[in-house]
Amino acid sequence: MLSIKNIFYKNKLLPILLVILFSVTIFSYFQISPTLTDPDSFYHTKMALLMKDQGIIKNFPWLQYTVVTGEKYVDHHLLYHIILIPFITLFPDPLIGIKFSVIILSTLTVLTFYWLLKKLKIKPTWLYLGLLLTASPWLYRMSLAKAQPLSMIILFIGIYCLFKNRPWSLLCLSFIYVWSYGGWILLPFITIIYCLIISLSANYKDYNKFLSETFKNLFAKQKIKLILSTLSGSILGIIINPYFPQNINFYWQQIFKIGILNYGNKISVGMEWYPYNGLSLLYVLIIIMILWIFSFIWSSNQRNKSKKVFSLLFLSIIFCLATLKSGRYVEYFVPLTILAIGYSLNNFWPTVNYKSIIQKIKHSFLGPQRFILSIITIYLIIGMGFFVYFGLVRVIIDTQKNITNGFDLNKFKYSSQWLKDNTPLKSTIFHSCWDEFPALFYHNDQNNYLVGLDPTFMYNYDKNLYWQWENLVWGNPPINTDYKKNFKNNKKLDINDYNLSEIIKNNFNSSYIFLEKNRHIELDKVLNNNAKFILAYEDLEVKIYKIKNAENY
Numbered sequence: 001m002l003s004i005k006n007i008f009y010k011n012k013l014l015p016i017l018l019v020i021l022f023s024v025t026i027f028s029y030f031q032i033s034p035t036l037t038d039p040d041s042f043y044h045t046k047m048a049l050l051m052k053d054q055g056i057i058k059n060f061p062w063l064q065y066t067v068v069t070g071e072k073y074v075d076h077h078l079l080y081h082i083i084l085i086p087f088i089t090l091f092p093d094p095l096i097g098i099k100f101s102v103i104i105l106s107t108l109t110v111l112t113f114y115w116l117l118k119k120l121k122i123k124p125t126w127l128y129l130g131l132l133l134t135a136s137p138w139l140y141r142m143s144l145a146k147a148q149p150l151s152m153i154i155l156f157i158g159i160y161c162l163f164k165n166r167p168w169s170l171l172c173l174s175f176i177y178v179w180s181y182g183g184w185i186l187l188p189f190i191t192i193i194y195c196l197i198i199s200l201s202a203n204y205k206d207y208n209k210f211l212s213e214t215f216k217n218l219f220a221k222q223k224i225k226l227i228l229s230t231l232s233g234s235i236l237g238i239i240i241n242p243y244f245p246q247n248i249n250f251y252w253q254q255i256f257k258i259g260i261l262n263y264g265n266k267i268s269v270g271m272e273w274y275p276y277n278g279l280s281l282l283y284v285l286i287i288i289m290i291l292w293i294f295s296f297i298w299s300s301n302q303r304n305k306s307k308k309v310f311s312l313l314f315l316s317i318i319f320c321l322a323t324l325k326s327g328r329y330v331e332y333f334v335p336l337t338i339l340a341i342g343y344s345l346n347n348f349w350p351t352v353n354y355k356s357i358i359q360k361i362k363h364s365f366l367g368p369q370r371f372i373l374s375i376i377t378i379y380l381i382i383g384m385g386f387f388v389y390f391g392l393v394r395v396i397i398d399t400q401k402n403i404t405n406g407f408d409l410n411k412f413k414y415s416s417q418w419l420k421d422n423t424p425l426k427s428t429i430f431h432s433c434w435d436e437f438p439a440l441f442y443h444n445d446q447n448n449y450l451v452g453l454d455p456t457f458m459y460n461y462d463k464n465l466y467w468q469w470e471n472l473v474w475g476n477p478p479i480n481t482d483y484k485k486n487f488k489n490n491k492k493l494d495i496n497d498y499n500l501s502e503i504i505k506n507n508f509n510s511s512y513i514f515l516e517k518n519r520h521i522e523l524d525k526v527l528n529n530n531a532k533f534i535l536a537y538e539d540l541e542v543k544i545y546k547i548k549n550a551e552n553y
Helices: 004-010 013-030 040-054 078-090 094-119 125-133 136-142 148-163 167-180 186-199 207-218 221-239 246-261 278-284 286-300 307-325 327-344 354-364 370-404 413-422 434-443 456-461 463-473 500-508 521-528
Strands: 428-431 510-516 533-538 542-547
Touching: 013 094, 013 125, 013 136, 013 370, 040 078, 040 094, 040 434, 078 094, 078 148, 078 167, 094 125, 094 136, 094 148, 094 327, 125 286, 125 327, 136 148, 136 278, 136 327, 136 370, 148 167, 148 186, 148 327, 167 186, 167 221, 186 207, 186 221, 186 307, 221 246, 246 456, 278 286, 278 307, 286 307, 286 327, 307 327, 413 434, 413 510, 413 533, 413 542, 428 434, 428 500, 434 510, 456 463, 463 500, 500 510, 500 542, 510 521, 521 533
Parallel strands: 428 510
Antiparallel strands: 510 542, 533 542
């Protein structure tokens, strides 16, 4: 007869339930506020709504002046949007539904990481799970209503299949990854790095033999199967895809131009693409960083050096450098570094004689110095209390505050309704920033817009047009180059010398200008003092100007 003890202890369900309970609790706490941390959350919710009613969206007319407009559009989050459909259907407000999806997917991510630690026999499991759940940058990224948790789940399972030499499973995962997330290239990349590291020859002294033996090991049947499985799965995912062949050009834009090259030094991209300050990273991940350095020292001093350990350590270095280049890679750096630490220190913890340490502490308290030791112990207990507070409680509270400072669920709701009621169907709205698009699109899909999702899409569509728009929205002369960088040559130019109404009508096919208050003040002043524009709508968030006597575009 089954007892509760047998169910929870012998079947090891209790630890799993504790992981689920703790994860659900903290991620629910993060989602309490009536805000969305990232503007793209509106876009993902809207795409799930459209797919629910219309099926796969293959024509995307809403971004008029980008490389992803019309039939060039590729939904690189297709599987993620399908997963969202039950959540946005079950709740009266779809935005509440997507918040619940974050809780479920993030909890599954933590559970998958726990499963991976167990499968790779990394101990103590709770230490490394605790490191993950006190890493505020990672918690923040997992709390976004985006595809990041789904990406992490696939990647964790992929690492397990890689370590256990399961090429067919890797092939299937790589296929699913392409349908789920634009960063699918990570799995083949990690596979190639892993195979390269474990293929390195031990013959370091003879350079020629080192190269020849490494080359021979790399092209061994086992390594080739692993590499070809991820590459084949990715290629199949691209070809057997509702967006083939236009997805080939899109992935070039998304992976290389945005993910790797990154135009952050040329144009104003999203904050996640800018570098993560090294000192800030060290401060928020101080314990992980200390253990990371120690794991390098410990592993390098071992006689039997594990190539799997060094493959993880090397990957953690790569993603650390990537994070210092673009902050968004911190979501991969943190778990990969924890895995590297756990795998490398697996043979360290058994060397620690805990009983001897405890005995020494007991004997120390029996001598004349017991009073001093008692005082020290009290201070240590207090110190541990502060450590737990700032290491866990404070991290959770601070992360929740960062998430709260997001976008109101009703952002642009009323101004979007005005646009729907007072502008022609499918007319293009000239808006002042690319990150306004998701909320506008969510509340109003009857109008079209200029740019969204990433400014790189407009920059690659037409650089001259991009600079006209960029200069104009900041109250600068709408010239075909970066006005700020060329200020010395353009200092005599004045925005009032240009016929702005004609430029907006002819170059952007629009007669309505959407401006966020307290964001584009200079352009607001220009339009307010220009007789060819009238203020058609105003609320606490925005102003909407209309070109006087203009035909509706």
